[in-house]
Amino acid sequence: MNKSMLTGAVLGVSLATAGGVLASYGLLPGGAGANEAEVLEVTEVRETVEDPREVCKDVAVTRQKPVQDQHRVLGTVAGAVIGGVLGNQVGGGSGKKIATVAGAAAGGYAGNKTQEQMQAGDTYVTTETRCETVVDTREVVSGYEVTYSLDGEQDTIRMAYHPGDSIPVEEGKLVLSKES
Incomplete structure (x- = not known):
């Protein structure tokens, strides 16, 4: 076998192996699937949180002796x-x-x-502490409603964090845990 033929055969086998590996990881069209889902829309989900607190103040009270x-x-x-x-x-x-x-x-x-x-x-005035419970309310983001596209299919999922432009996919399933 001549040297250029051997080089071509080794190069061909290498490219074929690399192509197979890329296809099996979904990196080439027609492989095992996409490696990320495209995010189409993200909507904040808000909820109202109530924070009760006690408020006390001193007041003058008139009493009868x-x-x-x-x-x-x-x-x-x-x-x-x-x-x-x-x-x-x-x-x-x-x-x-x-x-x-x-x-x-x-x-x-x-x-x-x-x-x-x-x-x-015949009265006298004393000072008493009077307390009452006051409830403060505030709105917080409790999650995100995410519409995404994966392999031509569109779906919606609730996520704890904002996913950005895409959601990672492994073995055809969304990876929903946020990596640090």
């Missing part, structure tokens, strides 16, 4: 005494007795109501 004389006896007695003394100053004889009793009754009622108003106005 505890009442020591709930039946307002002191005001009633003081009013009755004063009313009786004033009623006794009016009239004479039996009219004086009626005026004293009427003055004592009216004074007792007036003293009771006066003490009631004084107790209602």
Whole structure:
């Protein structure tokens, strides 16, 4: 065999082997399939996330002081005494007795109501911490709706990351794990 014929045979076998390898990995038309799918469209999938948090603030609160004389006896007695003394100053004889009793009754009622108003106005102010839960909302991208073309077929898949212009394919299947 001559040298150029041997070189041609070795070169031919090498090219045929390389072509077979390329075809088997899908790198040539008519091979085992494409090695990537073409991305046609990518749409962000968004969702609303709620973040609850507690908000506290100090507020002034007006409270009524505890009442020591709930039946307002002191005001009633003081009013009755004063009313009786004033009623006794009016009239004479039996009219004086009626005026004293009427003055004592009216004074007792007036003293009771006066003490009631004084107790209602007897207040103090304190500071209290009041808290409430507030919910903040925000939108986040939760994935991507990807329309792609593989071997002339079009399909859609949801992915966790943006795939770019193409998606890798191995053994006719999409490779969906993102490599670092």
